[in-house]
Amino acid sequence: MADEKKMVGDVYFPAPEVIANAHIKDYEKVHAEALADLPGFWGKIATENFEWYQPWETVLDESNAPFYKWFVGAKVNIIHNALDRHMRTAVRNKAALLFEGEKGDTRVYTYQQLNYEVSKFASVLRSLGVQKGDRVTIYMGRIPELMIAMLACAKIGAMHSVVYGGFSTEALHGRIEDSASKVLVTADGAWLRGSIVPLKQIANEALERAGTIQSVVTVKRTGQEVEMVSGRDHWYHDLMALPIADPKAPTEVMDAEDPLYILYTSGTTGKPKAILHTHGGYMVGTATTLKWVFDIKADDIWWCAADPGWVTGHSYIVYAPLILGATSFMYEGAPTHPYPDRWWSMVAKYGITILYTAPTAIRGLMRFGESWPNRHDLSSLRLLGSVGEPINPEAWKWYHRVIGKEKCPIMDTWWQTETGHFMITPLPCVPLKPGSGTRGFPGVDLDVVDEDGEPVAANEEGFLVIKNPWPGMLRTILGDPDRYVQQYWTRFQEQGWYLPGDSAKKDEDGYIWVIGRIDDVIKVSGYRLGTAEIESALVSHEAVAEAACIGVPDELKGNIIKAYCILRQGFEGSEKLEMALRDHVGHEMGPIAKPATIDFVDSLPKTRSGKIMRRVLKAQALGQELGDLSTLAD
Ligand code: PRX
Numbered sequence: 001m002a003d004e005k006k007m008v009g010d011v012y013f014p015a016p017e018v019i020a021n022a023h024i025k026d027y028e029k030v031h032a033e034a035l036a037d038l039p040g041f042w043g044k045i046a047t048e049n050f051e052w053y054q055p056w057e058t059v060l061d062e063s064n065a066p067f068y069k070w071f072v073g074a075k076v077n078i079i080h081n082a083l084d085r086h087m088r089t090a091v092r093n094k095a096a097l098l099f100e101g102e103k104g105d106t107r108v109y110t111y112q113q114l115n116y117e118v119s120k121f122a123s124v125l126r127s128l129g130v131q132k133g134d135r136v137t138i139y140m141g142r143i144p145e146l147m148i149a150m151l152a153c154a155k156i157g158a159m160h161s162v163v164y165g166g167f168s169t170e171a172l173h174g175r176i177e178d179s180a181s182k183v184l185v186t187a188d189g190a191w192l193r194g195s196i197v198p199l200k201q202i203a204n205e206a207l208e209r210a211g212t213i214q215s216v217v218t219v220k221r222t223g224q225e226v227e228m229v230s231g232r233d234h235w236y237h238d239l240m241a242l243p244i245a246d247p248k249a250p251t252e253v254m255d256a257e258d259p260l261y262i263l264y265t266s267g268t269t270g271k272p273k274a275i276l277h278t279h280g281g282y283m284v285g286t287a288t289t290l291k292w293v294f295d296i297k298a299d300d301i302w303w304c305a306a307d308p309g310w311v312t313g314h315s316y317i318v319y320a321p322l323i324l325g326a327t328s329f330m331y332e333g334a335p336t337h338p339y340p341d342r343w344w345s346m347v348a349k350y351g352i353t354i355l356y357t358a359p360t361a362i363r364g365l366m367r368f369g370e371s372w373p374n375r376h377d378l379s380s381l382r383l384l385g386s387v388g389e390p391i392n393p394e395a396w397k398w399y400h401r402v403i404g405k406e407k408c409p410i411m412d413t414w415w416q417t418e419t420g421h422f423m424i425t426p427l428p429c430v431p432l433k434p435g436s437g438t439r440g441f442p443g444v445d446l447d448v449v450d451e452d453g454e455p456v457a458a459n460e461e462g463f464l465v466i467k468n469p470w471p472g473m474l475r476t477i478l479g480d481p482d483r484y485v486q487q488y489w490t491r492f493q494e495q496g497w498y499l500p501g502d503s504a505k506k507d508e509d510g511y512i513w514v515i516g517r518i519d520d521v522i523k524v525s526g527y528r529l530g531t532a533e534i535e536s537a538l539v540s541h542e543a544v545a546e547a548a549c550i551g552v553p554d555e556l557k558g559n560i561i562k563a564y565c566i567l568r569q570g571f572e573g574s575e576k577l578e579m580a581l582r583d584h585v586g587h588e589m590g591p592i593a594k595p596a597t598i599d600f601v602d603s604l605p606k607t608r609s610g611k612i613m614r615r616v617l618k619a620q621a622l623g624q625e626l627g628d629l630s631t632l633a634d
Contacts, residue, residue: 008508012432022428024292034443046284052076066489068469070281071256078283079155082322083115091325102191102333120245121152127244128215132157137181139163141190142332145219149185157252160261164309170588173206175264180212189222193334200226256280262478265417266530268519274478275417285472289422290320303329305357311417340368344376356385358526362395370402385411388526389558396434412437420472424512436511448506458508466498522551537588543571548604550618563595573600607631
């Protein structure tokens with residue numbers, strides 16, 4: 001173990017009372033025990049903290065690696081642990097969800113009420129013909145019905161495929177088509193910065209291109225006129241008022257390894273991939289990581305400020321807090337609407353005890369200065385969290401001092417859509433260094449290695465690798481198991497290691513410093529975008545023959561998108577065309593995917609086999625050495 005007194009760099013030691021109160025008081029001991037007997041470690045946790053309809057025969061089956069299986073032979077449904085079992089205890093009457101809309105409207109759902117709504121919607125979905133194993137696409141803003149729809153799918157054994165409400169027509173269409181969803185659940189609109197995101201209108205456009213959807217269920221949120229297609233489209237409130245909406249709907253009995261959901265994410269090449277998670281391992285992994293890292297207690301008010309449309313929301317807004325019987329807070333709108341203290345006013349109003357957000361949000365709020373948070377009583381906060389991209393030490397320190405009043409440890413959690421739950425993360429008892437996620441969660445064995453898989457020297461950059469399986473790991477890419485193997489398990493196939501696609505450094509104390517992606521994924525404001533999808537949106541415009549995108553560092557957003565376009569004959573580059581192309585990407589993909597700048601060029605650097613060398617574009621844009629150009633075609 002790192003000798004605390006001799007630790008290198010800027011170190012923040014946990015206060016004795018924080019350690020005394022924490023679920024896990026000795027990281028080193030628990031981590032060592034877990035590594036010594038991984039199935040024993042997770043098996044014990046799974047037995048003591050969860051209810052299973054039928055126990056497993058094997059905790060971890062590695063016989064067909066990298067297609068690992070967890071809790072093999074067990075029967076379970078994540079909803080049984082997230083809702084059903086709470087109906088027998090006092091948790092039933094506790095608030096599961098506190099909600100505030102952007103306009104200030106509020107709602108509270110107790111566990112009993114949430115279960116009632118979920119059961120009703122589960123039977124509505126059944127009556128629309130949704131069966132175990134079917135896919136349901138959900139495209140909504142941050143409102144309770146989004147959570148209800150997800151939970152209802154899980155309850156009947158259907159896979160939800162949530163498409164982030166900030167995505168647009170083509171992104172939605174592609175994800176519906178790939179998943180072959182039968183039903184789409186959406187809303188008329190979502191409130192954002194005082195205006196309406198026209199979700200139903202975008203969905204209608206996407207559905208003109210997609211054929212598999214038989215029914216659309218629309219939640220009335222914003223109330224403007226929307227076009228409803230007769231026979232296909234229903235209002236959520238109409239269906240929920242019918243006798244078919246049965247509050248006693250049974251929960252489907254699932255195998256632990258049955259799919260829970262798919263979630264699309266960008267990878268190295270081509271279309272987004274449908275990452276598949278399962279009921280059993282994901283349940284154990286998400287709930288345990290939340291409990292230990294954010295030290296959830298019965299009276300906490302937990303605010304994960306992510307969007308449920310991304311994995312952070314799936315794991316830590318929807319599933320893990322409910323499994324733990326915790327109270328969550330959800331806010332619909334923008335952090336700065338109507339003023340830059342909106343978030344801080346809600347921390348005070350609801351007595352938020354733990355806040356978990358992204359560095360980009362912290363940097364965005366930091367810009368407005370300290371007077372906005374200082375106006376509010378933030379004394380209820382006891383822990384803070386960060387996720388989605390590396391947090392720069394200045395933002396960490398501001399968050400620590402101005403928001404956490406120097407008493408709240410910051411849990412900088414590194415993980416991915418694929419990992420399902422936290423992988424590199426402090427626990428409250430661990431000394432912190434601003435900008436580092438510290439070490440592996442107990443049982444997660446990781447390292448930073450060179451091309452050959454040899455550990456690199458301290459503070460040198462290398463590939464981050466994960467050396468052993470974990471319960472919430474993705475099981476496959478739906479419909480493309482070869483790509484699953486290729487993308488994650490081939491680079492270090494001999495060693496059997498998982499490749500996350502990030503570069504990192506490890507310091508003298510064994511602390512991990514994640515640097516960023518090594519592939520064609522761009523993180524914009526913490527959102528994960530693939531260059532391929534943005535490029536194909538650009539090329540779908542009549543003026544563009546070829547396009548390439550790269551991410552360039554940005555103080556606020558982490559990265560911004562820079563695009564290069566070769567135009568078709570008859571078109572000329574102009575500011576007007578640049579604007580038109582940006583709008584076109586916004587329309588097809590969504591506002592977050594809009595390139596910040598577009599350069600019109602005559603050629604792009606390519607390999608002899610025709611692959612665009614984005615690395616060269618990036619080096620050029622950043623004024624760096626161009627590196628090895630031997631594969632460049634001309
Ligand atoms: O590059 C890493 C970065 O986000 C990627 C995963 O993105 P996504 O699947 O969208 O999941 C985001 C939320 C879990 C990683 O490969 N990343 C995530 N968290 C951190 C991070 N980079 C540095 N520090 C983090 N805490």
